[in-house]
Amino acid sequence: MDKRLAQQTITDLFDNPFDRERYQHFLNNLLNRYEPRNGHYTGNYIPDAYKQHIKQYWRIGKYQDPEGDELDLLVVQVKSLSKLERARSALRNFAVTRLKQFEKEASLIAFYAEDDQGADWRFSFIKIEHEAYQDDIASAIHGSRDISPSLDKKGKVKLRQKLTPAKRYSYLVGVHENSHTASKQLLPLLEMDYADPRIEEIEAAFSIEKVTGEFFEQYKALFQNLAEHLKSQPLFSKSDEEARDQQVSRFAKKLLGQVVFLYFLQKKGWLGVDKDKPWGTGSKRFMRDRFDQVLKEGGDYYHDFLQYLFYEALADERKGQEDPGYYTRFDCRVPFLNGGLFEPDYDWQKEHIDLPNSLFHNTEKNKNGDVGTGILNVFDRYNFTIKEDEPLEKEVAVDPEMLGKVFENMLEVTERKSKGAFYTPREIVHYMCQESLIHYLDNRLNSYASTPELAEPQAELFGSPGGQQSLEDVEEIKAPKADLETLIRKGHLFIENDQAALLALERIEKGEQKQTKKEIALPESVRQHAKAIDEALADIKVCDPAIGSGAFPVGLLHEIVNARLALAPHSGNSQSAYELKRHAIAESIYGVDIDASAIDIARLRLWLSLIVDEEDYDTIEALPNLDYKIVRGDSLVGIDGIGKVDDIFNPKFTLISELENEKQNFFSTTNHNTKIDLSKKITDLIHQITNGKEAFDFKIYFSEVWHQKGGFDVVIGNPPYVSHDRISKDNKEVYKAVFDSYEPFADIYCYFIEKSIFLLNSDGVVSLITSNSYLRAKYGAPLRKTISNNCSIVNLINVDDYQLFRTAIVNTAIIVAQLRELLRPAIVASGTIEPSLDFINFVKLTGFSCQQRLFGEKPWRLISRDLIELLAEIENGNVTLEDLNTKIRLGLATGNNEAFVIDQSKREALIKADPKSAEIIKPVLRGRDIQRYYYKPPEKYILLTRNEIDVKREYSAIFRYLDSLGERFKNRGARGKNWTNLRACSFFDDFREPKIIWIELSDTGRFALCEEEIYLLNSAYFLIPPPRIIPRYLLSILNSSVIHFYLIHTAETSGMGTSRWFNIHVREFPIHIARNDIQQIIGCVVDYCSLSTLKELKLYAAYFDQLIDGLVYELYFHDEIKAANKEILPHLGELSPITDGMTEEEKLATIRREFDRLYDPRHPVRNNLETLDSVAVVRTIREALKR
Known part of the structure; x- marks a missing residue:
């Protein structure tokens, strides 16, 4: 279909009342072909649960895509426009029932209402998802050495077939809607006559992200x-x-x-x-x-x-x-x-x-x-759309949640960099809000005995009752944590079902019916304690200390209201969603941000969230005043002494009580003049309490929280990402005095984590998403100590090499912790999110238990017991490069590469002008020039104008060249004694020594041996091999899979799919020091590999690289490999060395001869190399490195 006709087809259908003929014409062109059906269902053919919503429906066809996946095509007439707009869960569940009946997993459905003749209608895509289980991928991700993930025909992780609630994506179409978005996203499919669309492509056309x-x-x-x-x-x-x-x-x-x-x-x-x-x-x-x-x-x-x-x-x-x-x-x-x-x-x-x-x-x-x-x-x-975003119900339109994302992203680039604000994705907000509430309710309702932690528990990810009881002696469990999780995660899905089930039970009691197939879905323990749980949710106090657009408070608002509505049939609470929201905003939600625009936006989001649930059309209630709930201020710097002067909360201290009364009055006042008067009174009271100090302080502005509960129940958020070098000197001095976690190189989020901990009450829960650098980085040590000394870790979700924040390259971690001592293990999930998994499945699939005692000041290794033992085996009996006093250096920082790094033509010109120039023009390598086992011949040169050189007097041509660069170059900050000199460096002479060189950022080891006087820039490192180790042998260790595996589990990644091979990590590598004769043998194979790589003999190079890797496995895991009869070293025979006296032809002939011998299919070396992953430890390492 050509573009003009396709646009007209969309306009004719979507800008008008629903018309079945036009709809079928559209589907014919969208899908190119489908198999028609004429099923019409009404009356008793509609399940009882949906009769109040649906008048009739038609099954008009089915479609099979090129990959064999099937799509059902339905038209559904609902009884009224209000049903279309409000009974979203019921309509979605009806669609799921039909999908199961017709054995399909997805459908396209037109929903329209009887009472407005389809003037406004919905075009929906509904798809059933499948739930992932931990044993489905077991532990190719987190450490089992014997199980690999199973993949489907498309290469995706195969998930067990347990159905979960379906997701529905809908376009709002009809007389009162604009078809711009539908046209934009569906047009390519209509134009695609040359191929039938895959169901994945149809789903993509309902993308909200676009x-x-x-x-x-x-x-x-x-x-x-x-x-x-x-x-x-x-x-x-x-x-x-x-x-x-x-x-x-x-x-x-x-x-x-x-x-x-x-x-x-x-x-x-x-x-x-x-x-x-x-x-x-x-x-x-x-x-x-x-x-x-x-x-x-x-x-x-x-x-x-x-x-x-x-x-x-x-x-x-x-x-x-x-x-x-x-x-x-x-x-x-x-x-x-x-x-x-x-x-x-x-x-x-x-x-x-x-x-x-x-x-x-x-x-x-x-x-x-x-x-x-x-x-x-x-x-x-x-x-x-006035409907708030829900995980299972999404309208392809601008909704209040999307608006929050737009507002957050509206921070200009300069603001983003200075304030470090980045928008948290929806599913992360959902997860963190739900986790916070689950653990808050668990602490509030349940009491656990102080039983010592078991040695090596393997708890269920979200704490099943059995799992918990095996870890601790229960004193009083009103509602097991797993039941509370069901309430928070799924309770809102049960509302209609439970109301119908309760009504049926009531009718049975009255003798009006004999039996029912309906069962109450909400767990029994939750129903029994519904009133207590409802009171706990009504009483909760939550704060976001860096509120931004308000994503977390609004998210918590939804979760609280959804849970209370789910409890309502059992708790006796008859409040509407609007009343519950207004109560939560008045009593529960607090937030702070240093940016005035963020405060405006967060307040707007809360007001908007309130308005969408206002259904009393007789009297529209005025919006509350949020000036003293969502406050502009610096969360990190309070008022000196306030936190320690507890007597301000003494009943005799009437100013605080008066302040709280006036704030409460201010919240609901509607008179403009009264508002001005109250605001002035509140400001005056704050000034009296603080002796005139203007700074924001939690205990003053939110004093009622400390009065009532001694701190917040939940502190949640996404602290700003401001690096240490952008924190002012004055602020650093303040932070040093205030925070135990202070470290000169700590980023600002570290102080937000500590601040959040100390805003909690004794049963409080903190849930934050931050950079994950503090988990392992040296600057994180004080923070790790602060956390472990004051908190128990509940959940720790570490995400490597996957950008949760699309506008920031940063690896992230979500920490959920509580002040109350938790004697069961933490649940840890760590790894890279696969594209085929959503976040919650990532957490389930990678989760394992980790003992609380493992969280201390030292770097946190977020890995399973198997992997911890494997790392210990790599370390056992070996020595680090630091133990061997190895010199490890970063390449040269010239202060101005454009001036001091020159190409061949400039080098020749300078030498021609003054032959003496050659003395200080030296070859230099950049990081990109260094490869695995070799380096490219240098194409650049460095002017080595060391401090002891008088360039003007000794090297006239070079002086004239540098002088021509102008005053900006001469006045640069990074310079030596004279503007002509390089920055001072104490290790220039080390570049003349044989050295191992490598690049800082790489997805694998890229180490090479350099025996010439060649210099490096500061995108690369080098080390001088210690005397006890033959350089080529050390090179084999550094380039090995064993060391790469060790690095990825002990150091942070770059966030871009590469590892950081920093000095601080490399010096900690455990080096196996073999006998000298073994070092010589492995060094010989390294020579084969290096020369093959240099000569681009790819098959030879790959095989010798594989052989070296196998030999290193044998060094570190000798017993396992010997037991499996996979040894390599004893079968190598006598290798012919490459010597300096050989011609190139002789060297290559030697390599070919050894390759032909060792690559022979009958040779035990090749056989053992090819089957080496039958050894469990090798397989575990290789699987880990694939990710």
Whole structure:
């Protein structure tokens, strides 16, 4: 189908009420072909559980993709539009029931409502996922030496066939929706006549990430255009440039946030409601309708409409009117919102800000060819949904959670670098929020006896009851942790089922029916203690000390409300979702951020989350004031002495009590003048308590938390990523005085971890995602000590070589810890996430138990018992390079490579001008020149102008060249005694010695022997082999799989799939010192390998490399290899050495002769090499290195 016709097909279908003929025509072109069916199901053919939602449905066909996977095609008519919008779980579960009935795993379904004749409908893709089990991949990932993962025909990890709740992805389509997104993502499939689409490609067409990325880029362009325009406005030009840019940035972000907030409001039908009509009946295009009206009247959209909408209609309470919702100027109903989002930051009635209509609507084309680059153009282009994101229910539209991601990413590059803020992916937020609540409830409800930790437990990943009871003597378990996990992770999925089951049981008791197939899904222990669990959730206090866009507090808000709704049939709590959310925001949620824009965004996200659940259309409740719940401040630096002066919480100290009363009053007040008065009182009280100090302090601003609970129940978040070299000297001095974890090279997240620990109460849980460097890095030692001295590790999830943050190259770790002593082992998951696994399955598949005593000041080895024993075996009886006093050096930092590193032509020119120049022009290697067992001939040279050289007097040509580089070069910071000299270096002479050289970042060992006077730049290292070891033999050890395996389990990775072969790691390598004759033999094979590699004899080089690796395995694991009858060394025979006196032809002839002998299929060396992985230890190492 050509592009124009494809676009027309989409428009005809998706911009109109649902039409079955058009839908089938669309499917015919989307799928190219499908097998028609004529199944029509109604009445008793609809399962009882769904009769209240569904009137009828049609099975119109099935489709088989090129890989044999099948897709069902359905049309479902629901009974009302409210069912379409609100009964999402029921409709998804119905689809799963049908998939099971027709034995399919995926379907495309059109859902439309009877009462609006399909005006607004859903086009959904539903797919059943499969749950992963730890024994499915066992332990190719975490250490079993005998089991390898099974893969399916596509090379993906094969998961056991236990069904989990399906995921549904939906486009919002119809009369009141825009088909831009659907067109963008489905168009390529419609155009693809040459091949039938795979189900994976159909699923990809429902990608939310694509929508997020595109929406963000256009949102960013709006911000940049708006900010650029605002810079010239008189209101902002009064300030200096830095202050002006900050003011402009905040105003632009706030304006866009206000407008996008109203797009969600108009989606609810709350704007432009006719007089005497109920809320919810307003125009879904209110913002655009008013623009068209203003334009028609020749007015100014911002001055004549938006300012009045923002700062009067939405911000002013109209209590005296008969209808408080009616706004005379617009002759329609507009709700009073309160909360601060629409409070002006300037005197809008006097100060003039010129925002021309073209900023809101124009006909310019963007880079994608879409017409219109104005604010309304962009927002009108996308579908907005008021439904919050759920793991199983996703609408391909702009939802409140996506908005949070956009807001977080809106931090400019300069802000991102200075404040270190990065957005946490949705599934990570879900996981961390759920884990926090599970462990909080476990601590709150259950008491465990102080029984010593067992020697080597293997607990279930999430603590099954059996697993827990085998680890500790139970004193009182009200609800086992596994049951609490079921509540938090799956409870919201059980609500409809449990309500139906309870109703059926009630009918049975009354004799109205005899039996039921419905069973209550919520665990019995949870039902028995539902009231206590509900009270614990109502009572929880949580804080994010670096709140950013509010992803974690909003995530916890959802989890708390979902759990309480799941408990409701059993707890007796009849509060609505809106009431539960408002309670949680008032009583549970706290947050801090140093960035004012982040505070604006986080508050907006909480307000938006509240509004989406407001269903009382008689009276819309005003938004709460969050000024003293979500606070701007520096989380790390409090007020001196406050944390130690506990008498401020003494009942006699009335100022704190008065402060708490005024904050409570402020939260719910709606009167503008009262709000101003209360704010002044609160500020005055804080100044009295702090003796006038302005700094933020948790115990003052959130004093009620310490009064009631002695600290937070949960501290959660993603602390900023600011490296130590960007922390100011003054701040470092403060941190040194405040934090036990202080270390000069520690990044700022380390201090956030310590701060978070000490914000907890005695039963509190901390859950943070940070860089994983502190787990092993030297600078992490004080932090590791602080954590282990004060906490028990509950979960530790370490992710290597996979970027959870798409805009930051950083390996991450999630730590969940608690202050209460935990005598059972921690659950640790560590490894690289495979593309075919989601995060929760990664945790399940790589998880193992790790004893608490292993977490101390020394680097944390997050590996299984098998691997710990294997590393110990590698270390046992061997010595480190540091033990051997090995000199290990980093290459030269010239201070200016462009000047001091020259090419061949420049070298020749300098020598021609002054032959003496050759004395200090030396060959130099860069990291990229160093390969495994060899290095490329140098193509670059270094001007070795050491400090003792008077360049001007001794080397005139070189002086003239350096002098020509100008004043900037001469005034550089990194220089020697004179501007012509290199930086001082104490080991220049070491470069004349035979040395082993290597590159710092590499996916495998890239060590080579260099026996010439060749210099290195600082992207490479070198070492001088110690006297007891033949250099070529040491080279074989360093390039071996054994040492690579040792490195990846003892050092951090780069985050880009490569290892960091730093000095601090290399010097700790355990070196096996063999007898001299064995060293000579292995050194001989190294010569074969090096020369073969240099001469590009690839087969020879690969085989000799494999042979060297096998010999090193034999050195380290002699007993295992001998027991398996896989020895290599005894079968080598006498090797012919390569000598300096040989010609090239003689050397190559020797290599060919030895290769032919040892590569013979009948030779035991080749046989043993090819079957070496039958030895368990070899197989374990090789499997680990594959990842």
